[in-house]
């Protein structure tokens with residue numbers, strides 16, 4: 224602005240005396256210059272206003288940018304927070320998923336194991352049912368004894384019609400696929416005392432070693448039914464001799480019906496074998 228006024232001063236020379244034309248022209252020039260000055264002033268004002276406006280606009284724009292940037296920064300921070308939160312949630316769900324997967328696998332294994340055990344149990348039950356059925360069939364089958372033999376429970380007995388030594392009786396039973404009777408239960412002894420009619424050889428002897436009584440199949444005596452005072456091995460009478468073979472008598476008021484006699488005495492015998 225000052226340069227503009229300086230230029231105006233320069234176009235107005237000092238010390239010259241203008242003519243009338245020059246005075247008129249000078250007034251016209253002065254108005255022209257005034258108009259120019261006014262115009263320049265207006266332009267300057269407009270420029271100044273423009274600059275101020277630009278400055279204000281620039282200041283407003285900077286504030287707006289700052290606000291936008293702050294807003295964006297906040298949104299970015301919020302977004303990052305949300306991302307972090309989502310990551311943690313995904314990690315948590317992944318952990319749960321893995322746990323569920325492990326748990327599911329475990330449940331599957333347990334279920335398979337139980338299924339196998341159930342199948343095995345069913346197979347065993349089926350097998351047992353067949354076995355029970357088979358045994359029931361066998362049980363229902365009527366066991367029989369050969370003609371002339373007497374049956375007690377599942378055993379057959381035959382009392383000889385002839386009499387002979389203990390040895391002869393043992394041989395006869397063996398030849399029939401039987402044993403000279405072996406008394407192994409009290410019920411069996413009771414049965415014998417019912418069916419016998421006289422002293423009868425049973426499969427008991429101490430001929431191998433005096434006083435050591437054994438059954439005809441070699442088993443030792445554990446359940447005995449000796450009559451009172453027996454076995455006496457002949458009681459020491461020289462005319463009787465050793466008594467190494469046993470008999471059972473018919474029922475005599477007690478269950479104890481055995482006596483030892485000389486093995487060559489002539490007595491009936493009783494054989495025993497399983498029914499079938």
Ligand SMILES: [Ca+2]
Nearest residue numbers: 405406407411
């Ligand atoms: Ca027996």
Ligand SMILES: [Ca+2]
Nearest residue numbers: 429456466467
């Ligand atoms: Ca004896």
Ligand SMILES: [Ca+2]
Nearest residue numbers: 455456457483
């Ligand atoms: Ca005797």
